[in-house]
Amino acid sequence: MYPPEDVAPRVVYLVVFHLSFVMFVWSYWKTIFTPPASPSNEFCLSKADKEQYEREERPESQQEILRRAAKDLPIYTTTASRAIRYCDRCQLIKPDRCHHCSACDVCVLKMDHHCPWVNNCVGFSNYKFFLLFLMYSLLYCLFVAATVLQYFIKFWTNELPDTQAKFHVLFLFFVAAMFFISILSLFSYHCWLVGKNRSTIEAFRAPTFRNGPDKNGFSLGCSKNLREVFGDETKYWLLPVFTRETCKLYRFALSSLQNGRFPACRELGESGRKVVRQGAPCAYRCTWLEAAWRAASTGK
Numbered sequence: 001m002y003p004p005e006d007v008a009p010r011v012v013y014l015v016v017f018h019l020s021f022v023m024f025v026w027s028y029w030k031t032i033f034t035p036p037a038s039p040s041n042e043f044c045l046s047k048a049d050k051e052q053y054e055r056e057e058r059p060e061s062q063q064e065i066l067r068r069a070a071k072d073l074p075i076y077t078t079t080a081s082r083a084i085r086y087c088d089r090c091q092l093i094k095p096d097r098c099h100h101c102s103a104c105d106v107c108v109l110k111m112d113h114h115c116p117w118v119n120n121c122v123g124f125s126n127y128k129f130f131l132l133f134l135m136y137s138l139l140y141c142l143f144v145a146a147t148v149l150q151y152f153i154k155f156w157t158n159e160l161p162d163t164q165a166k167f168h169v170l171f172l173f174f175v176a177a178m179f180f181i182s183i184l185s186l187f188s189y190h191c192w193l194v195g196k197n198r199s200t201i202e203a204f205r206a207p208t209f210r211n212g213p214d215k216n217g218f219s220l221g222c223s224k225n226l227r228e229v230f231g232d233e234t235k236y237w238l239l240p241v242f243t244r245e246t247c248k249l250y251r252f253a254l255s256s257l258q259n260g261r262f263p264a265c266r267e268l269g270e271s272g273r274k275v276v277r278q279g280a281p282c283a284y285r286c287t288w289l290e291a292a293w294r295a296a297s298t299g300k
């Protein structure tokens with residue numbers, strides 16, 4: 001349209017523009033097409049339990065069945081009325097931080113929200129991609145607005161050649177600036193959530209642990225919370241690839257709990273299968289289960 005006169009800025013503009021555009025499209029794509037993660041089969045009721053649950057009419061007896069089924073599962077949170085969190089629709093005991101999405105009609109692990117902009121649930125499987133998508137769209141809008149700014153100023157001082165293209169400058173600047181401002185507020189909010197290790201749902205309603213609602217129940221401190229979402233290896237933080245290796249076991253053992261000790265993640269590698277008698281396939285990478293356990297046990 002109105003390219004800079006020198007070659008150097010042209011090259012820089014081209015490189016930065018395409019780089020931010022590619023990263024933006026890549027993370028957007030991953031956010032849209034990564035299916036939400038659902039709880040593993042261990043959280044479903046057994047056939048016998050399901051039949052018994054359906055036969056029972058009294059909520060107390062139903063809760064008793066659920067309590068029995070949830071005994072060996074690593075669950076630390078309940079409903080506000082201290083009942084086991086159960087999804088009638090999927091017929092499963094909800095793991096901590098899991099919520100049923102009515103739009104996807106499925107229980108979603110660490111559900112954050114259902115996002116109409118990406119027509120997908122944002123949760124455990126794609127939260128990192130969602131954040132990168134916001135970040136790269138910000139960068140993209142900022143770059144467009146910044147490079148158009150000088151022509152935008154010229155538009156108002158009547159220094160632009162009188163062609164149709166001068167209205168493109170106006171439009172481009174306003175759209176880029178508008179998106180930048182609206183995404184900035186959303187991105188800042190999510191940065192705050194990541195720092196606190198909260199999902200949007202938990203920010204509105206604190207999860208209930210043994211000793212009551214605790215909005216910081218999953219927090220491990222800012223740096224660890226960041227790693228919860230972006231993974232341990234900083235070199236992958238800016239790439240929309242899944243870096244939270246899902247462990248094969250819930251790092252949880254009843255025996256450890258009884259000993260008053262939560263097993264460290266590294267203690268439960270493949271060999272953990274032998275140690276953890278009731279180990280179920282992992283729903284999450286469990287460092288924040290450690291926080292949940294701490295929150296739960298302070299009430300003891």
Ligand SMILES: [Zn+2]
Nearest residue numbers: 087090100107
């Ligand atoms: Zn469900």
Ligand SMILES: [Zn+2]
Nearest residue numbers: 101104114121
């Ligand atoms: Zn959904």
